[in-house]
Amino acid sequence: MTATPALSKKDYKTDQEVRWCPGCGDYSILNAVQGAFSKLGKQLHETVIVSGIGCSSRFPYYMETFGFHTIHGRAPAIATGVKTSNPALDVWVVTGDGDAMSIGGNHFIHAMRRNVGLKILMFNNRIYGLTKGQFSPTSEQGKVTKSSPLGTVDYPFSPIALSLGAGGTFIARGIDVFGPHLEDTICKASAHTGTALVEIYQNCNIFNDGAYKGFTDKEVREERILYLEHGKPLLFGANKDKGIRFDANFQPQLVTGADLGKAYVWDETAANVAPAMALATMNEAEFPVPVGVFRRREKPTFESGIQAQITAAKAKKKESLRDLLFAGEIWDVK
Amino acid sequence: MQTTSTTSASHDKGLQDLDQVVIRFAGDSGDGMQLTGDQFTRTTALMGNDIATFPDFPAEIRAPAGTLPGVSAFQLRFSSFDIHTPGDAPDVLVAMNPAALKVHLPELRKDGVLLLNTASFSALDLKKAKYEKDPRTDGTLSGWRVIEVDLEQRTLEALATSKLDNRGKERCKNMYALGILYWMFHRDIAPTEKAIAQKFAKKPELVEANLMAMKAGYAYAETTEIFQTAYxxxxxxxxxxxxxxxMGNQSLCLGVVAAGQKAGLQLFLGSYPITPASDILHQLSTYKHHGVVTFQAEDEIAAVCSAIGASYSGSLGITSTSGPGMALKAEAIGLAVMAELPLVILNVQRAGPSTGMPTKTQQADLLQAMYGRNGECPVAVIAASTPADAFEVGYEAVRLAVKYMVPVVVLSDGYIANGSEPWLLPDPDRLPAIPVAFAPEGQPGTKFLPYARNPETLARQWAKPGTKGLVHRIGGIEKQDVTGNICYDADNHQHMIDTRAQKVANIARDIPPMQTIGPRTGDVLVLGWGSTRGAITAATLRLQQEGHEISCACLRYLNPLPNDLEALLRGFKKVVLPEMNKGQLAMILRSKYLIDVQSYSQVNGQPFKSHDIHAYLQKTLASLGSTGSAKETRR
Structure with missing residues (x-):
């Protein structure tokens, strides 16, 4: 094999003017993705980015790869067709909380369940941006928006918990403003063979500004963010002086001081989903916000299973087109 | 069942030659009527008759036993001449219970043969069938040749030595009935012996019992005096x-598989189970050894979307569905129109609206296929007209989709899907070529132009992801022609709308001229599309024999319409268009050509009877002063 020239971030930029609002979190995500891609050792033409509808879904136009900007919510279904018919392609889905969690919820859970080799980047800004500010399935209850002037009645759900429930094999979270961590998380997602979800907390500075301020601002983030690190205890705080343990019912508890040694040692490859589920559903006000890899389990992919059946069937039965047509009970008329 | 010659000496009892027979098997959903009909059909096909079938069954898998909604029927017509429909009124009705009798007796031809299973005529059975009195004794059956047989008792006796329990034995009664019919119609039992041995290969006791029952039925008919004549x-x-x-669904599958192989493309079927299209998913799933990928999606939308994704990546994406699924796929089909990707949508129409009657037939999705999307969103639409024709139509859909980079909707319907006929197998080497040229690798320093077009067809290039130098972006947003960049320019949008329409219109230059049965001018042209073809042809031939100036034609291409259609329509004083909808194609033709096409509509979930079309046309012809030469014909 001839060595392929290493690509730089710049190689992934297109000639299209980026049209997100100035200050949008999507810019830093684009930067992190371009940074990650330049490290993955792929050629431009080996990658396909499929998106749905929404601000995030403009993403493919800004990446010098194959790109397919499709329809609202359906990107995982289209990407499943792409990956299944050509497993050699590196297929990414870029979506948002409205696109993937609301109108496309069904396709999302079934992609997770099947373990199709798709890398799903879900930009979660907890709002509808492109339609100018309605609440989304991840908006906090009581949120006042254009479509909920008295506050929402809806309960939000956690995309991470949903993905765990759907049998996802790689589930992670990053944050737009944590560039290097996000880039690293995207690289990890890329290394996973099955469906990989990276939920990316993204600030919409127009319709939901400061949604994540409470744990992403420089002054508070050390105390409020829990970095999940495989094989290491769940510790957080500037001095790593706080930790998380689980009680017998897998309810999270804060530990400090002498109890710090009881902090749970994180295993992202655990078969049991309970610890990851507990972290995914922790009360954001009471507990730190986990970022990093919640779950990583290798399992045969959907497309490999499909291709294996075809390969086996072809090896077992060779049939010409003539034999296929002239099958069953046939008779001749002279 | 008209006799053409009389007694033959080759049989102990009388043997009469007939030129055609229509048989209907009717019983409970669990009575095995479809299997029985299917066996009779296979045997008869192998014996060289022309044959047409019409299975008619309820949507319920097993409605309560003995009730009217649970009745399942299978009609077949076989003949010594070329036939076009499974017949109107049956000559022979096999009724397995009072409910089947109640539902189907009114259609039995007067003087026809009724083979009636008398096993379940208790008061309760009669009540379930909504008979107030026993129809056997109150004169209900007068006017028909009734043969009463207690099929359950007979079958139990025949299977005395079988190891099956009584319930299992009783379930063989359909085979006993089949044996009787095989004797009556002088059929060879060997094909069924073979088929049953294969079907129950793992259960030898079932093979034995079924065959014993069939042979006992045959022997019963041969020896008892009830049966005087075989035919x-x-x-x-x-x-x-x-x-x-x-069957139609089968040949549609073979058509797309053959086309995929000719085109050198991997087939990818994205589908969600729906009656009456599910058999397409089932059958294509068995063609993995031909490289066919089937994907049972989470819903109809994912089914079409996965097919679009497959086409985008260089496979041939296909989705199969019926009307309600078609509605769900509309937005995604629009994406395929916008992305200019090949896509084949197989719509096996059923009776709507909404859930409608899933197992009944209709052709009311034409306007949906033509226009059922937002925006100006043209696709090619073609229709299968018979079970065997579905092969060619499936094949043609693939050819058009890849040549014009456009979605193609294939309209079939429940009548074609489950009906069957003998198919003259094509020589695979002589099927039309389907050339596919993917965009070649790009040269360094050049930019790939995804919407550069073939000047003749207006199709864009098919650019496979993974090909060096071709990276580009496409999507559902309006784009600039040639470059594919997002573009909201007013003139460009008009240009793209016109271009997408012209691309589909260009297909008209690539299709054969209209074929007619009869001259291209005259009093009446009966025009049809899809499964009405058989009934229209039969009625027209009869009227031609009766001396009328009448011709008929069947449209395969519905969008675009053939270039010579308008001239053909103008060659007749009147154009009559029978459709199993409220006049959808008639509306299109009237608006397109300003011709006073006369719609003959029937939307009752049943195929047209050629007799009804004949009667309707007689009136039309009379209104034009055509009396014919009034000679009687035998069909």
């Missing part, structure tokens, strides 16, 4: 070649 229908004069009996 023989000589083989039909059919075009030389090799034949296979085929």
């Amino acid at each position: 023989r229908v000589p083989p039909a004069q059919m075009k030389p070649g090799t034949y296979r009996n085929i």
